[in-house]
Structure formats: structure tokens, C-alpha cells
Amino acid sequence: MATGTMEAVGAYRGLPIDDPESLQDVVVPTPQLRPRDVLVRVEAVSVNPADVGLRGSMQRSKEPRILGFDAAGVVVATGTEVTTLAVGDDVWCAGDITRAGSNAQFYAVDERIVGHEPASLSHADAAALPLxxxxxxxxxxxxxxxxxxxxxxxxxxxxxxxxxxxxxxxxxxxxxxxxxxxxxxxxxxxxxxxxxxxxxxxxxxxxxxxxxxxxxxxxxxxxxxxxxxxxxxxxxxxxxxxxxxxxxxxxxxxxxxxxxxxxxxxKLMFTRPMYETADMDTQKRLLETVASLVDEKRLRSTATKVIDDFSATGLREAHSLVESGHAVGKVVVAR
CATH class of the missing domain: 3.40.50.720 (NAD(P)-binding Rossmann-like Domain)
Structure with a gap:
């Protein structure tokens, strides 16, 4: 299981995105894995309106909340009951609204909502798609x-x-x-x-x-x-x-x-992971199917802006673009 600390980007309360304290660089404990979790080393994330809404509506907290849902990266550890993924796999996922998010070095996610990333896409282009x-x-x-x-x-x-x-x-x-x-x-x-x-x-x-x-x-x-x-x-x-x-x-x-x-x-795409429904793994199968469609060139990434600055500064820029309502496609933040 993971131990130690990691770098992340967190929020302590809802603030306008032009406030430097709206998103801050922080150091937090590395997530502890549940039996069916994989630990993903995050290489890229995208910002969705859901991220913007959560950040803006946060109540004051003593501990930073790590936002972010979409992620693409590499599996670096697995829980004791994981059977479908292995260390070294390139993966993508949209996460679980009840857990710490993807704006961090490492992301703990249930294997049932994680798929293999399209082989033909970079981590940045892949991160635009899951949610x-x-x-x-x-x-x-x-x-x-x-x-x-x-x-x-x-x-x-x-x-x-x-x-x-x-x-x-x-x-x-x-x-x-x-x-x-x-x-x-x-x-x-x-x-x-x-x-x-x-x-x-x-x-x-x-x-x-x-x-x-x-x-x-x-x-x-x-x-x-x-x-x-x-x-x-x-x-x-x-x-x-x-x-x-x-x-x-x-x-x-x-x-x-x-x-x-x-x-x-x-439609709330988090319903299955929130309630651990019996068919929760349909999201894994969905992501695997879409990865194949992308690799067959039948679907394309929707990334239109990639910010190569995985930090509070880069994520504030991404949130600002999404919040403006004028962005087309998806805004991605990559390492």
C-alpha cells in the first residue's frame, strides 16, 4: 500500500479563480488503497464544469480538497483484490465524486471504473475524454x-x-x-x-x-x-x-x-461509483470500448488546449478558460 506524501493542487474554500488562493500547491498524504483500487501516477487531467462548480461552491475547510475527475496516467500500485489491471498499465478514468480527485501526483481509483488508455493517444489527449x-x-x-x-x-x-x-x-x-x-x-x-x-x-x-x-x-x-x-x-x-x-x-x-x-x-455519471452499483464495471467496459474506437480512428480526442504546467498556476488558468464559457472542446493540464 502507498505511504508517504505527494504534491497536489487543493482548495480550502470557494474563491474567484483570479484569486491566487483559489487553487494552491499543497503536500498531502499519498492515498491509501482500498482492496479494488489502483494507484495511478497522474500524467494529465482535464477540467470540466463540474470541477469549476465544486471549487466555486466549497465551504471553508482546514484541510485542502483535491479536485479533479478526469485523469490519464500509469498504474504504479494495485490493491489486494485487483484482477483487471497491473503495474505499468497506461490507463484513463473519470473518478468518483465522493473521493479525493486527480489534481495530484497520485490518484486512487476503483479498478471497475478504470480502462486501458487508447494506445494511439498521448496522456494529454486521452485525459480530455473519460468524464x-x-x-x-x-x-x-x-x-x-x-x-x-x-x-x-x-x-x-x-x-x-x-x-x-x-x-x-x-x-x-x-x-x-x-x-x-x-x-x-x-x-x-x-x-x-x-x-x-x-x-x-x-x-x-x-x-x-x-x-x-x-x-x-x-x-x-x-x-x-x-x-x-x-x-x-x-x-x-x-x-x-x-x-x-x-x-x-x-x-x-x-x-x-x-x-x-x-x-x-x-444523468449523473458518478451514480454508479457513488452507490457501487452491481453494474459499476460497465464504465470500465465503456472506456475500453471507446479506447478501441479511438485507436480505430472512428473517434478523436476533444482536447483543444493543453497547458503544460501541472501546478496551481496551470490549473487556475484551465479553470478560468472553462469558467469563461467560451472554450470549445476540452482544456487539459499536463506534466
Missing amino acids: TTITAWESLFDHFQLTAESQGTLLIMGAAGGVGSIMIQLAKELTSLRVLATASRSESAAWVKELGADGVVDHHDLVATTQKQAPGGVDFIFSPHSRGNVHAFATLLRPFGHITAIDDPQRLDLLPLKSKSITWHW
Whole structure:
């Protein structure tokens, strides 16, 4: 089992990202492994809106909280019951919201949510994908129950972001859906087209621009921005349509969806590790499948910015870029 200390980046309380104390270089104990854990030497991480939200909402703490979910790196130790991974394996994972995070030298993660990294990607390019890919995959194939034969139209809100950038690719590669992607700037519109979107709509004029692209309505909507959009979703969806949402809106009124018998799904990709569900290892298998698709050149990394400064300074820069809301794809911090 691991002993000693390690370098990490931690937060003691929620502060604006331009405050030098919002993220700080710290030294903390190296994680102790549970029986099914692997200890990963972290080579690269990516920053997600979830990281930004947690940092900004933290209550004051005497001990630093180590943030971060996505990671790519190398297994350096294994727990007593690990059977699927070995020391020296290149791996990637999205972590567990209930445990210390990836912004550190070493990361303890349950083997059931860790996959072998794509052989064709650098650690930096790999680190961009796990959390967003699991979110997109489970939305498409668990909640929407899509298959290779599935037809119809999928509308992806926030399509130039991390989840949207991989969801476009998964939908185009593994289903027969037509994919519409929201984008309001020329840069984001060009990005979603490059990834394979069949049409681009403007979230500032969502109903009109979507109806122009899909006069008969859409069948599925992925929503990271639900507040204020339920009436628009009710207008755009065909009867018996589906919505999967990943945000945390307050007092959301879903009654406008009832007349069309529209189904609303909540998606939190951490549910399986949080509750150690019986099918928790499906996330491992998912990551292994996606690694193969990447190596076959059927999917690509969504990394668009790599910051070669694995420190509080580098992570503050990454958080600032994600927090701005103008980044396309994913921001990665690498050693």
C-alpha cells in the first residue's frame, strides 16, 4: 500500500479563480488503497464544469480538497483484490465524486471504473475524454436506448463543450440519427461541423433555428442548460420524445412536457461509483470500448488546449478558460 506524501493542487474554500488562493500547491498524504483500487501516477487531467462548480461552491475547510475527475496516467500500485489491471498499465478514468480527485501526483481509483488508455493517444489527449464520454455514452445508450439502427433527430445543446463534442461523434458513428448542434459563435459552429454535426442551430433563437433545420420536430434532446428551456423543448420535441439533462436547475416545471408524453431523464455519471452499483464495471467496459474506437480512428480526442504546467498556476488558468464559457472542446493540464 502507498505511504508517504505527494504534491497536489487543493482548495480550502470557494474563491474567484483570479484569486491566487483559489487553487494552491499543497503536500498531502499519498492515498491509501482500498482492496479494488489502483494507484495511478497522474500524467494529465482535464477540467470540466463540474470541477469549476465544486471549487466555486466549497465551504471553508482546514484541510485542502483535491479536485479533479478526469485523469490519464500509469498504474504504479494495485490493491489486494485487483484482477483487471497491473503495474505499468497506461490507463484513463473519470473518478468518483465522493473521493479525493486527480489534481495530484497520485490518484486512487476503483479498478471497475478504470480502462486501458487508447494506445494511439498521448496522456494529454486521452485525459480530455473519460468524464464527458461516459456522460455522453450513458445518455445515448442507457437513457435514450439508442442502437446502430436508431433513426430520428438528436438536438445537442451546448454542443461545442466537452460532452457535446464527443456526443456528436458517438451519435454519428454508432447510430443512424441526424444530429443538430447548438452553436452561437463562428468558432463553435465550425468546431461542431468538423466533428460531424449535420446542422447547426443558435441557442439564442432555439425554436426558430431548430424548426428551420427540423420542421417536423426532434426526437431526442441533450440538455446541459435546462432552466428557461422547458417550453422550447416541449415545442420542438415530437410526441413520446426524450430529454436527458445533466444540470442542476432549481424549481424546474416539467408540466409543459406532459401532453406529448415526453420523458425526462436525469444523468449523473458518478451514480454508479457513488452507490457501487452491481453494474459499476460497465464504465470500465465503456472506456475500453471507446479506447478501441479511438485507436480505430472512428473517434478523436476533444482536447483543444493543453497547458503544460501541472501546478496551481496551470490549473487556475484551465479553470478560468472553462469558467469563461467560451472554450470549445476540452482544456487539459499536463506534466
